[in-house]
Amino acid sequence: MKKLESREDIELLVNSFYGKVIKDEEIGLFFNEIARVDWAKHLPKMYAFWESVLFGQMSYKGNPMGAHFPINEIRAMEQKHFDRWLKLWTATVEEHFAGEDADQAIYKAENIAKLMAFKMDLARRL
Ligand code: HEM
Numbered sequence: 837m838k839k840l841e842s843r844e845d846i847e848l849l850v851n852s853f854y855g856k857v858i859k860d861e862e863i864g865l866f867f868n869e870i871a872r873v874d875w876a877k878h879l880p881k882m883y884a885f886w887e888s889v890l891f892g893q894m895s896y897k898g899n900p901m902g903a904h905f906p907i908n909e910i911r912a913m914e915q916k917h918f919d920r921w922l923k924l925w926t927a928t929v930e931e932h933f934a935g936e937d938a939d940q941a942i943y944k945a946e947n948i949a950k951l952m953a954f955k956m957d958l959a960r961r962l
Pocket residue numbers: 863866867871872873874878881882885897898899900903904907913914917918921944945948949952
């Protein structure tokens with residue numbers, strides 16, 4: 837199995853992940869109907885995000901948590917949605933890659949998702 841090591845690898849991973857996401861019955865609607873994602877803009881952001889998280893590239897300049905609050909206000913982003921997101925992410929990583937950076941891609945997503953789920957839940961209580 838291939839190592840996750842280049843920008844091209846990240847593009848493949850991200851494209852194939854969102855290919856699953858948009859068809860998904862549980863979380864597809866957040867992207868297709870609620871945020872009505874402009875994929876030509878979103879995908880390059882996500883390449884930069886993962887390049888920064890995994891390879892320390894500093895190419896992502898954004899607010900990953902902040903982007904989700906408006907979505908959470910329209911439709912609650914609950915633990916079950918994060919579980920599903922992580923299941924699709926982990927499956928996509930494992931389909932294509934193995935090794936330390938592949939493990940890190942899963943581990944870091946788990947941590948960010950945990951924090952994000954907590955913040956979305958808190959925001960709904962305030
Ligand atoms: C239930 C889980 C999640 C859902 C439904 C979700 C949905 C979305 C949506 C609809 C957008 C907006 C796209 C747009 O701008 O049009 C977005 C942006 C983004 N998401 Fe998520 N997301 C989830 C979890 C995560 C997790 C766990 C991460 C990180 C590991 C993440 C990272 C990002 C980033 C980096 C952006 C771009 C923010 C920016 O505009 O700079 N998301 N997400």
